[in-house]
Amino acid sequence: AIVARHCGMEVLAMSLITNCCVMEFDSDQKANHEEVLETGKARSKDMQKLISKIVEKIAS
Ligand SMILES: O=P(O)(O)O[C@H]1O[C@H](CO)[C@@H](O)[C@H]1O
Numbered sequence: 335a336i337v338a339r340h341c342g343m344e345v346l347a348m349s350l351i352t353n354c355c356v357m358e359f360d361s362d363q364k365a366n367h368e369e370v371l372e373t374g375k376a377r378s379k380d381m382q383k384l385i386s387k388i389v390e391k392i393a394s
Contacts, residue, residue, distance in 0.1 A: 350374065
């Protein structure tokens with residue numbers, strides 16, 4: 335993104351929140367990669383639709 339901006343390109347960044355941050359060191363909850371993959375998979379179609387709509391709007 336830094337290089338793209340340097341070259342004068344417009345940049346759109348997006349992020350999918352996939353899990354909760356565990357703030358307490360001694361918490362029983364643990365972040366793990368499986369929940370991240372699971373949420374990514376569960377929301378992949380939504381992300382595809384959203385990005386397609388954004389690209390459509392940019393193109394029109
Ligand atoms: O925050 P760190 O320690 O990088 O780890 C967390 O972030 C990763 C996300 O996929 C998982 O492995 C989870 O344990």
